[in-house]
Amino acid sequence: MTHILKEPVTGPSAWRRADVEDSSQWTYILDEKMRKEILESAEKIAANGDDVWSLSRTSVPLSRSADLFARCVDELENGRGLAMVRGVPIEGLSLEEAHTVFGVVGLHLGKAVPQNGRGDRVVSIKDHGIGRLNSKTVRGYQTNEALPFHSDAPDIAALLCLQQAQQGGEFYVASAMQIYNTLLEEAPELLGLYYAGIFYDYRGEEPPGEPPAYKNAIFGYHNNQLTCRYFLRQFADSAPAKLGFFQSEAEKLALDTFEEIAAREENYVSMRLAPGDMQLVDDNITVHRRAAYSDEADGATDTTRHLLRLWINVENGREFPQFVSTHRWGMKRAATVQQKD
Amino acid sequence: MTHILKEPVTGPSAWRRADVEDSSQWTYILDEKMRKEILESAEKIAANGDDVWSLSRTSVPLSRSADLFARCVDELENGRGLAMVRGVPIEGLSLEEAHTVFGVVGLHLGKAVPQNGRGDRVVSIKDHGIGRLNSKTVRGYQTNEALPFHSDAPDIAALLCLQQAQQGGEFYVASAMQIYNTLLEEAPELLGLYYAGIFYDYRGEEPPGEPPAYKNAIFGYHNNQLTCRYFLRQFADSAPAKLGFFQSEAEKLALDTFEEIAAREENYVSMRLAPGDMQLVDDNITVHRRAAYSDEADGATDTTRHLLRLWINVENGREFPQFVSTHRWGMKRAATVQQKD
Numbered sequence: 001m002t003h004i005l006k007e008p009v010t011g012p013s014a015w016r017r018a019d020v021e022d023s024s025q026w027t028y029i030l031d032e033k034m035r036k037e038i039l040e041s042a043e044k045i046a047a048n049g050d051d052v053w054s055l056s057r058t059s060v061p062l063s064r065s066a067d068l069f070a071r072c073v074d075e076l077e078n079g080r081g082l083a084m085v086r087g088v089p090i091e092g093l094s095l096e097e098a099h100t101v102f103g104v105v106g107l108h109l110g111k112a113v114p115q116n117g118r119g120d121r122v123v124s125i126k127d128h129g130i131g132r133l134n135s136k137t138v139r140g141y142q143t144n145e146a147l148p149f150h151s152d153a154p155d156i157a158a159l160l161c162l163q164q165a166q167q168g169g170e171f172y173v174a175s176a177m178q179i180y181n182t183l184l185e186e187a188p189e190l191l192g193l194y195y196a197g198i199f200y201d202y203r204g205e206e207p208p209g210e211p212p213a214y215k216n217a218i219f220g221y222h223n224n225q226l227t228c229r230y231f232l233r234q235f236a237d238s239a240p241a242k243l244g245f246f247q248s249e250a251e252k253l254a255l256d257t258f259e260e261i262a263a264r265e266e267n268y269v270s271m272r273l274a275p276g277d278m279q280l281v282d283d284n285i286t287v288h289r290r291a292a293y294s295d296e297a298d299g300a301t302d303t304t305r306h307l308l309r310l311w312i313n314v315e316n317g318r319e320f321p322q323f324v325s326t327h328r329w330g331m332k333r334a335a336t337v338q339q340k341d
Numbered sequence: 342m343t344h345i346l347k348e349p350v351t352g353p354s355a356w357r358r359a360d361v362e363d364s365s366q367w368t369y370i371l372d373e374k375m376r377k378e379i380l381e382s383a384e385k386i387a388a389n390g391d392d393v394w395s396l397s398r399t400s401v402p403l404s405r406s407a408d409l410f411a412r413c414v415d416e417l418e419n420g421r422g423l424a425m426v427r428g429v430p431i432e433g434l435s436l437e438e439a440h441t442v443f444g445v446v447g448l449h450l451g452k453a454v455p456q457n458g459r460g461d462r463v464v465s466i467k468d469h470g471i472g473r474l475n476s477k478t479v480r481g482y483q484t485n486e487a488l489p490f491h492s493d494a495p496d497i498a499a500l501l502c503l504q505q506a507q508q509g510g511e512f513y514v515a516s517a518m519q520i521y522n523t524l525l526e527e528a529p530e531l532l533g534l535y536y537a538g539i540f541y542d543y544r545g546e547e548p549p550g551e552p553p554a555y556k557n558a559i560f561g562y563h564n565n566q567l568t569c570r571y572f573l574r575q576f577a578d579s580a581p582a583k584l585g586f587f588q589s590e591a592e593k594l595a596l597d598t599f600e601e602i603a604a605r606e607e608n609y610v611s612m613r614l615a616p617g618d619m620q621l622v623d624d625n626i627t628v629h630r631r632a633a634y635s636d637e638a639d640g641a642t643d644t645t646r647h648l649l650r651l652w653i654n655v656e657n658g659r660e661f662p663q664f665v666s667t668h669r670w671g672m673k674r675a676a677t678v679q680q681k682d
Contacts, residue, residue, distance in 0.1 A: 002590035195591035249343035250536035
């Protein structure tokens with residue numbers, strides 16, 4: 001039976017900007033020895049011709065840095081849901097080598113899951129030059145457009161910066177727990193609607209025989225824990241028509257209200273990644289967005305900025321029904337598979 | 342922009358049992374002269390070979406009883422939403438003759454609209470012997486089962502009793518406005534969900550090319566008036582699977598809560614119709630249900646009870662968006678047309 005939480009969320013997960021503005025609280029710096037062991041692990045995997053995703057954490061031990069990643073995951077899951085790791089060793093590496101370094105780090109964060117209908121565990125966040133989010137099949141990681149506040153499907157999204165754009169691309173994070181507390185105070189009549197869930201467009205990545213959109217809750221409360229998933233607004237807005245319906249005004253109001261609260265200046269922090277920075281956000285308790293980015297003054301295209309993304313589920317993570325995050329354990333194989341990048 | 346009402350509804354529409362228990366407040370009795378003019382009008386229409394639905398109200402004047410029907414409609418729309426007219430002259434008439442009498446009365450209530458995908462303006466509420474409501478195509482008026490609280494699509498539902506069952510068939514009415522007031526007090530977190538709407542099964546009567554279910558609000562607030570539509574729970578429960586989805590727990594909670602409040606003893610009144618009784622309910626402000634009925638002690642079948650139903654929109658009725666009652670103006674022609682009764 002569903003339980004709609006009517007008390008504010010307390011503890012470090014319900015933060016405002018002022019609580020997290022001192023980024024040293026959630027920043028972890030890899031020292032030279034840590035960088036060296038990560039790089040050497042990656043080189044060894046490459047020399048053996050192994051696929052990093054076929055390996056277990058214990059087979060890739062990091063005696064110096066494993067503890068840092070464990071503290072980082074603890075901060076994500078049980079703290080503010082926000083962490084930055086600086087100094088990931090990617091300087092001078094090929095894209096394939098950087099993938100392997102990211103894989104080594106990923107093994108120490110948790111279990112990486114497929115992020116699209118093709119089964120990719122690492123995706124490139126860059127301007128893929130295949131169109132805009134208002135098209136019917138494009139996803140956020142494939143464009144250089146601004147993205148509104150949203151969460152990703154698994155427990156944690158990890159973004160590793162390889163190159164930054166000439167301009168833009170700032171990253172913003174807000175606490176979904178604090179958004180809930182504000183909703184409880186200002187718009188309690190909308191709460192049930194978030195628990196009931198809305199439809200999200202698969203963007204052409206639906207598994208064979210399934211409808212072109214899926215239903216997902218925005219908030220769920222289980223085992224005394226509130227969990228949030230707020231997927232991209234564009235997917236919520238394009239889903240109803242794909243199903244032959246329309247978005248009701250109350251649904252639009254609920255989405256607008258959530259985003260308006262997230263976007264209040266007192267509620268979010270912003271940052272800009274430099275090469276080697278790894279930004280981590282906990283999707284259970286935070287939402288994030290990014291600014292548009294470009295090499296050009298007109299913002300049209302970008303050929304520079306390049307992040308890699310992992311979707312990670314932590315070990316012994318919180319339990320909640322699949323309805324709270326349909327694709328927490330990764331996207332299934334799609335009926336139609338998109339072109340290779 | 343949607344507005345979610347956060348104040349209780351006031352006035353006669355928000356009633357409890359104690360406010361309406363004296364049925365003389367909302368009972369209208371046709372005297373012998375009224376009965377005679379209605380019967381004579383119907384006989385004249387039949388003698389001319391006219392279809393009553395092709396006629397206008399002005400062409401079928403009722404100099405003695407028109408005012409009674411006007412007061413009745415005013416009580417429905419602006420009062421308690423509940424009325425009983427006693428003494429409709431149907432004794433000894435054939436079914437076709439009773440249809441015409443009902444049509445004459447209907448013209449003086451408002452505009453009758455099609456109630457199914459076949460375009461019928463009068464439907465027979467009886468045990469059609471075509472199965473149960475848990476089947477995929479059966480509608481409430483076609484079975485002898487108990488029906489939970491619900492509303493019909495137009496402003497007014499008028500039920501004319503031709504014959505009553507040996508047992509059962511009691512009719513219950515509750516104020517949807519009072520249900521709203523209780524929700525506001527006890528479960529305000531669910532309100533937005535009712536405005537957002539849920540899906541209802543077409544039961545095979547979808548217009549060509551449309552999905553097998555439609556989305557409809559439960560409450561809507563427009564022009565300072567709250568309007569309710571609560572369609573049959575069975576249709577809400579069977580719709581998601583037809584679309585390839587599921588009913589979320591929060592949606593189930595919202596439906597359960599609505600029905601639990603309606604079913605509280607202090608909230609509804611009950612009655613049992615006798616031949617010639619016409620029960621009227623205003624679907625904008627009330628919900629109704631009926632008990633199972635049967636000729637048999639085991640409740641299996643019924644060959645006796647027979648009501649006729651009209652769906653009526655009143656002249657200059659309240660305005661609200663189509664989403665609040667998708668079929669207020671009648672059902673469109675269905676892709677698949679059911680068998681004639």
